[in-house]
Amino acid sequence: MASEEHLKLSTIIKSTHETLRKDSKEKGADKAWDDHLKKESQLSEYANAMRKLAEIWEENSTNESHSVISRVQWISNYINSYFFTEELYKERRLKEERTLEINNLPKVSTFMEQMSKVKLLDVGSCFNPFSEFANFDVTAFDLCPANEKVLKGDFLKIKILKEAEDHEKEVLELKKESFHAVVFSLLLEYMPSSDQRILCCEKAYDLLLPEGILVIVTPDSQHVGKNAKIMKNWRYTLAKMGFSRIKFEKLTHISCMVFRKCIDKEISRLWAEDHKEDYMEYRIDIPQDFKD
Ligand SMILES: C[S@@+](CC[C@H](N)C(=O)[O-])C[C@H]1O[C@@H](n2cnc3c(N)ncnc32)[C@H](O)[C@@H]1O
Numbered sequence: 001m002a003s004e005e006h007l008k009l010s011t012i013i014k015s016t017h018e019t020l021r022k023d024s025k026e027k028g029a030d031k032a033w034d035d036h037l038k039k040e041s042q043l044s045e046y047a048n049a050m051r052k053l054a055e056i057w058e059e060n061s062t063n064e065s066h067s068v069i070s071r072v073q074w075i076s077n078y079i080n081s082y083f084f085t086e087e088l089y090k091e092r093r094l095k096e097e098r099t100l101e102i103n104n105l106p107k108v109s110t111f112m113e114q115m116s117k118v119k120l121l122d123v124g125s126c127f128n129p130f131s132e133f134a135n136f137d138v139t140a141f142d143l144c145p146a147n148e149k150v151l152k153g154d155f156l157k158i159k160i161l162k163e164a165e166d167h168e169k170e171v172l173e174l175k176k177e178s179f180h181a182v183v184f185s186l187l188l189e190y191m192p193s194s195d196q197r198i199l200c201c202e203k204a205y206d207l208l209l210p211e212g213i214l215v216i217v218t219p220d221s222q223h224v225g226k227n228a229k230i231m232k233n234w235r236y237t238l239a240k241m242g243f244s245r246i247k248f249e250k251l252t253h254i255s256c257m258v259f260r261k262c263i264d265k266e267i268s269r270l271w272a273e274d275h276k277e278d279y280m281e282y283r284i285d286i287p288q289d290f291k292d
Pocket of ligand 1: 047050071123124125126127141142143144153154155156184185186187190191
């Protein structure tokens with residue numbers, strides 16, 4: 001059973017999202033977003049609520065309904081099996097090379113190099129849940145950091161450059177193709193429009209090395225079929241960008257997905273053409289977009 005404190009904190013989170021969606025309908029997503037960023041006390045209240053919820057979840061980690069542990073664990077387990085324990089990236093590489101060959105596309109000769117630590121960008125990190133993992137070299141940032149381990153920045157405004165300055169507190173720019181993994185854990189649904197979510201995924205694409213992965217966790221307490229069309233449309237949209245979805249798992253309250261940056265964009269684009277259904281569009285919607 002949720003405690004009174006837990007309910008109070010969850011209400012802060014939900015009402016922030018609701019207000020942003022409502023403002024976005026009234027004045028447009030860009031204006032609503034700019035106005036939202038000016039509400040510093042509301043942003044800090046949200047960050048504190050998120051951090052405190054995580055502490056509550058940690059204290060109650062034996063209770064399976066508390067999903068913060070499971071999402072952080074799920075993400076780190078997958079990243080480890082992809083890069084280290086099972087080296088899943090090698091299997092995928094072979095599969096993609098075969099697709100290039102079958103479709104008479106040019107061969108690719110440079111691949112991601114073996115690494116000892118995964119360079120991980122955690123966008124919308126809030127309290128940097130990945131800082132504890134020794135084999136991750138984490139860059140964590142958020143609109144409103146909940147602690148000093150997190151840098152401040154708006155991913156929608158971040159510049160992606162061939163060379164980027166190092167940052168101490170605020171991130172304005174990041175280096176192109178400099179990360180093995182980008183994590184969006186409960187990030188996309190914070191933003192009120194499909195265009196903003198798409199921009200985030202396109203930026204992740206530019207920041208990842210080829211064969212790197214974008215891990216997306218999104219809240220979903222419905223049964224697996226309920227949001228299937230929305231999830232299939234995400235897969236289509238990301239495939240048009242150059243990502244191929246390599247993992248999907250529905251847990252009790254979240255859906256976890258992994259998208260791999262293909263060695264050649266054409267690979268996932270061919271997949272998108274072959275699997276396009278009539279309802280599919282270049283969009284990233286969430287179920288809340290269809291509520292009034
Ligand atoms: C629901 S919290 C998720 C926190 C953490 N990733 C987790 O899984 O517990 C969403 C976070 O994303 C941040 N955020 C939303 N849009 C952002 C943006 N454009 N740039 C950076 N951070 C953003 C918010 O400030 C908030 O801390």
